Amino acid sequence: MGVKLTVDDGYDDRWIDELLFGTKRCTECGEDLPANTEHFTVDLSAEDKLTARCRNCRRTDQRARDVSRRARRKAERARRREGS
């Protein structure tokens, strides 16, 4: 039989994106993703106007930052309470 197009992860238009935009490798997870804003966040200071890390990794990063910020605030509050 001829070439069979398979849709593996339900993401059937990814190859179209790769064709149109080319691929870009995320520096964090190392995955090759279509170089568009669906997969990367806009960074106007970057050469290709896209962040080096994919949206997924940035989201994870953001969550980690939120957690550490909350922990820091909690520690500060505790410290202040001790001081007074």
Ligand SMILES: [Zn+2]
């Ligand atoms: Zn990534």
